[in-house]
Amino acid sequence: MKISWWKITAIVLVLYSIVAGFLIDVPRLPILHETIRNLFFHVTMWFSMIMLLIVSLVNGIRYLGKADMHYDIIAEESARVGIVFGILGLITGSIWAKNTWGAWWVNDAKLNGAAASMLVYFAYILLRGSMDDEHKRARISAVYSIFAFSLMLVFIMILPRLTDSLHPGNGGNPGFGRYDLDNTMRMVFYPAVIGWMLMAVWIVNIRVRIRKIANQFG
Amino acid sequence: MASGKYMLKEIKSLIVKEIMLEWKQKYAFNGLLLYVASTVFICYLSFKQIIDPPVWNALFWIILLFAAVNAVAKSFMQETRGRQLYMYTIASAQSVILSKIIYNLLLMLLISLINLLFYSLFIGNIVQDMPMFMLGLLLGSAGFASVLTMISAIASRAGNNTTLMAILSFPILIPMLITIIRFSKNAIDGLAATVNYQFMVMLLGLNVLVVALSFLLFPYLWRE
Known part of the structure; x- marks a missing residue:
């Protein structure tokens, strides 16, 4: 079996980020303490999810332009894998919130934005399931994903800036960004982001190939 | 795509068509009236009077949200396949979506005013800055109408349920709903108008974005 260099990189980086993420010395900060290590696990999930959802959007647009089913398969599979990463992001965030804020969920612009985006993509999958004709399904779900993605972008990018947020990086709360300046953390965080993103691409790649083989055999 | 002047004429006659259709089958509109009236009445029986501004405000917009989904849902679902094919041959896709959005905006404005009337009658009116609240109704109706028209087109293509x-x-209405609830809460409390400028800009921006997206994307739904 031939394994390409980027897949090896993905495995090495993810393993490194998990091992080093638990072992390195982190800045001792009030309230955060050891939970600051969540940076390596929680934030990377969201980065990977956003990348996959953008891939899904771009392939939706390409489908509307070319009407090639290849783009539709990529759009669907990256949305599905994006949802999995999103759920992992919610779980890691929730555990972190319980230990620092004292609640699994708080009413906060960023958290609600994340939950609403998840609902949008669940609706996207449901919409796909409601149609049988594959070209019709591809076209209509592409229209919905472009429409929904643009509105969610406004929600996630602009609304939290209008209000205060508890989330690190907003409203004077300690942000991870400041502690990225800590060079040891940076040496784990950046490889972790790249590793998980490559991992996400790999998963989508496998799923797209499975779909194509399944299509060949009816 | 038709030229500007021709398109305006086309949109105008399509809106007139919608209004005449609505007038012809009054049961749909009367049904909405009854829906709003009975929802408000149920809320009245459950809550009696509401004097707490956040609750008053949230309930008002939730009633309006559900009325909007019911009102706008039929804009594409009601049309038979034959009539849609006929429209396809005589009008451009952009005119069809724009006329539906404008018509639904008028419908939503009417419904929100009626909702406000019943709501004030039964549950009480605690709004301190009425002109600002009215502006909120206008912006909210426009937002609901434009988003729901496009979604109704998508849903009607995907099995009509x-x-x-x-x-x-619902998920893509959340940003709009949150902003409009904040906006009208400030109007209820009678805060200075300047507090609401950022929300006003945001709502206008969202409306423009939705209409632009509908304009670009609807042709892909229309052709079959």
């Missing part, structure tokens, strides 16, 4: 309509529209 109302559950789908709610599932597809």
Whole structure:
């Protein structure tokens, strides 16, 4: 079996980020303490999810332009894998919130934005399931994903800036960004982001190939 | 795509068509009236009077949200396949979506005013800055109408069921709903108008974005 260099990189980086993420010395900060290590696990999930959802959007647009089913398969599979990463992001965030804020969920612009985006993509999958004709399904779900993605972008990018947020990086709360300046953390965080993103691409790649083989055999 | 002047004429006659259709089958509009009236009445029986501004405000917009989903859902679902094919041959896709959005905006404005009337009558009116609240109604109706028109087009292509309509529209209505609730809460409390400028800009921006997206994307739904 031939394994390409980027897949090896993905495995090495993810393993490194998990091992080093638990072992390195982190800045001792009030309230955060050891939970600051969540940076390596929680934030990377969201980065990977956003990348996959953008891939899904771009392939939706390409489908509307070319009407090639290849783009539709990529759009669907990256949305599905994006949802999995999103759920992992919610779980890691929730555990972190319980230990620092004292609640699994708080009413906060960023958290609600994340939950609403998840609902949008669940609706996207449901919409796909409601149609049988594959070209019709591809076209209509592409229209919905472009429409929904643009509105969610406004929600996630602009609304939290209008209000205060508890989330690190907003409203004077300690942000991870400041502690990225800590060079040891940076040496784990950046490889972790790249590793998980490559991992996400790999998963989508496998799923797209499975779909194509399944299509060949009816 | 038709030229500007021709398109305006086309949109105008399509809106007139919608209004005449609505007038012809009054039961749809009367049904909406009854829906709003009975929802408000149920809320009245459950809550009696509401004097707490956040609750008053949230309930008002939730009633309006559900009325909007019901009102706009039929804009594409009601049309038979034959009539849609006929429209396809005589009008451009852009005119069709724009006329539906404008018509639904008028419908939503009417419904929101009626809702406000019943709501004030039964549950009480605690709004301190009425002109600002009215502006909120206008912006909110426009937002609901434009988003739901597009979603109704999508849902009608995907098997015509109302559950789908709610599932597809609720998550993307959340940003609009949150902003409009903040906006009208400030109007209820009678805060200075300047507090609301950022929300006003945001709502206008969202409306423009939705209409622009509908304009670009609807042709892909229309052709079959």
